[in-house]
Amino acid sequence: MCGIVGYLGQKKAAPILIEGLKQLEYRGYDSAGLALFEKGKIFLAKAVGRVAVLEEKIEGKNLTATLGIAHTRWATHGQPSNRNSHPHSDCQGNIFLVHNGIIENYGELKKMLIKKKHKFLSETDSEVLAHLFEELAKKMSFKEAVLEGLKLVRGTYGLVMINKKEPGKIIAVRQGSPLILGVGEKEFFLASDVSAIIRYTNKVIYLDDGEIVELTEKDFEITNIKNRSVNKKISQLDWTIEKSKKGGFDHFMLKEIFEQPTVIENGLRGRVERFLQDEASPILGGLRPVEKRLRKIKRIVIVACGTSYYSGLVGEYILEEYAGIPTEVEYASEFRYRKPLLDSQTAVVAISQSGETADTLAAVREAKNKGSLTLGIVNVVGSTIARETDAGTYTLSGPEIGVASTKAFTSQLVVLTLWALMLGRERGMSLVMSRRIAKELKTVPMLVRKILKLSEEIKKIAKKYSWAKDFLYLGRKYNFPIALEGSLKIKEISYVHAEGYPSGEMKHGPIALIDEKFPSIFIAPKDSVYEKNISGMMEIKARGGKIIALATVGDKEIDKIADEVIYIPKTLELLTPFMTVIPLQLFAYHFGVSRGLDVDKPRNLAKSVTVE
DSSP states (O other): OEEEEEEEESOOOHHHHHHHHHHTTTGGOOEEEEEEEETTEEEEEESSSOOOHHHHHHHSSSSOOOOEEEEEEEOOOSSTTTTTTSEEOOOOOOOEEEEEBBBHHHHHHHHHHHHHHHOOOOSSSSHHHHHHHHHHHSSSSSHHHHEEEEEOOBOOOEEEETTTSSSSSSEEEEBBOOEEEEESSEEEEEESGGGTTTTOOSSEOOOOOEEEHHHHHSSSEEEETTTTTOOOEEEEOOOHHHHHTTTOOOOHHHHHHHHHHHHHHHHHTTTGGGGGTSSSSSOGGGGGHHHHHHHTHHHHEEEEEEHHHHHHHHHHHHHHIIIIIEEEEEEHHHHHTTTOOTTTEEEEEEEEESSHHHHHHHHHHHHTTTTTTEEEEEEOOOOOHHHHHSSSEOOOOOOOSSSSSSHHHHHHHHHHHHHHHHHHHHHOHHHHHHHHHHHHHHHHHHHHHHHTHHHHHHHHHHHHHHTTTTEEEEEEEEGGHHHHHHHHHHHHHHEEEEEEGGGGGGGGGGGOOOOOOOOOOEEEEETTTHHHHHHHHHHHHHOOOOOOEETTTOOOTGTTTOOOOEEEEEOOOGGHHHHHHHHHHHHHHHHHHHTTTOSSSSSTOOOOOOOO
C-alpha cells in the first residue's frame, strides 16, 4: 500500500503520473511503477527506490499515451523489489492494476487460482486481484468481472485498473482505502491523496466505500457494488499542495493522531477474528515459522528505544497477566552492555517503527548470538530488523511523517495485545475470556473516534496551561507507561520539562516539586487501582498543585478534585492505554502549537535513529 495516481485525458499521461507520485513521496515508499495504455499496447515500468529512478527509466522513451496508472509501494506482503512493485498484471498481460489495502483471504484465492492454472510472478496479495478478474472476465465484461470478483474478496482496497481489451477506459473502486476522483477540463484524475492531483484540478469527488467509478474519454459513471448508479457532489477545494498532503490538517502530527482509528482497524483486520472462535491454533501468521519454539518459551525480554520502549512496558503488564510468561523490558541501548542472561527458552522481542533503530538491531544480534528466539514488531516490511529476526508481526500503521510518534505507538499496542491473547490461548486462557477481550478490542477504533472529538476541548485546556514550564505525569499499572509516553511527547514537541512517574512513587520524592506552578496530569480511569489514584490526587491538592485528570465517563468523584477533567470511554482495564494515550497526544500537540512551535519537526530529533 501507499500512493495511487491515475490519468485519462488529452495530455501526455507520463509526466502527470510522475508528478503525482512525487507529491506522494512524503508518505514514504520503497518502490514505484506505472502502466501506460496507447494504441492497443501497455507500456510498463517499475523501479525500486525513489520516483526519480522510475523517471530516469522512462526518460527519452517518447511516451505519448494519454491514459495511465501509477503507484508508490510501501511493502506489506513481499519484500521491496521490481516484481513486487505495482502495477500488477494477469497471465495474459491484459489487466493491469494498482492497489492500496490488504486482501485478507488472498491465500485461499491464490490457491483456487493456481488450481485453474494461473501463474503468479510476485509475493503480493494485490496480484491475486488481477488473476481473479482475468478468470471471471472469460464469461462477462470487465466491470462485471470486477463486481463479481470483489464479492469473493475480504479486506480493504483502493483499486485502479486498466484492461487492454477495453481501451480508453479506467475502472476504480474503493473499500476501506481512500480514493479520489479529480474532474478537469476534458480530463479525469484518480488518486489516493488529493495532493497528487491538486495542481491540476481542485474539483474532486470523494468515493465512499463500495463505490466504483468507470472513466471514459468523455465522461465518468459512479455506481455502487450492486451496479446501481450513484449521484455524487463535486467538491471544490481551496487547498495548497502542502495543505493537501496533510489531509486538510495543519500538521502531519495531528493528521496522524486522527488516523489512529483506521490504523487500529488495519492492525486487527484478519487477526482478531481467530480469538473469537475455537481455532486449533491461535498463532498469528507471521509467527507460524517459529510456532514450536514459541510454545517452549519460558521468558520474554522486550528491547526497544523511545516510544517503542513505552509500548513494550504496556506489553510487559498484559503479557504477564494474560499469557502468564515472565516478561521484562530493556532499553536496547543498555541491553548489550550488561551481559544479559539469555538462553534458547527466552524470546527477545525487538520493537521498532522503522525496523532500523541501531541500538535495537544490535540487541537482536546479541540475542541471536546467545541462541535466543528473536521476534520483531516493526512497521517497515523488509527492514533490517524484519529480516534478521526469526519471525514477527507487522504493525501496518503506514508511513509516519511527524517526528513525534503517535500512530506507531497505538499500532504496537495492537500487536502486543494480540500476542497476549495468542500466547494466553496457548497456555490455557479460556475461550470465554479470549472472546470477551477480542470483542472489546474490536470496539477500540470506535471509542478512539469518540475521544478525537474532544480535540477542541483539549486545545482549550492546553492553551490555559501554556504558561507551565514543568509537568508531572502520573499513572498506575497499565497507565504508568502511558504517563511516561505522555511526558515524552510534551518534551519532544514543546521543549518543557516533564516527568512520568508511577503515581505510587510520587510521595517518594516528586511530591517535593509540587506547587501551584507545577501542574500534574493524572491518569485515573475507573480500574483496579482507582482508589489509590484518588488518594494520590488528594495529596497533590493538599499542596496547592493543579491537576488535569483523565477519567472514565460518568466519574463524579474526580470532578470534585481535579481542576480540569478529560473524560474517556469505558472499556476493559487492559485496553485503557488506547483510551488514555490519545488525549495526551492531543494535549502535547495543542500545547506545542500554542507556544508557536513546529510540532512536526522538533529540534535536535530524527525520525529514525540509525546510529548508536
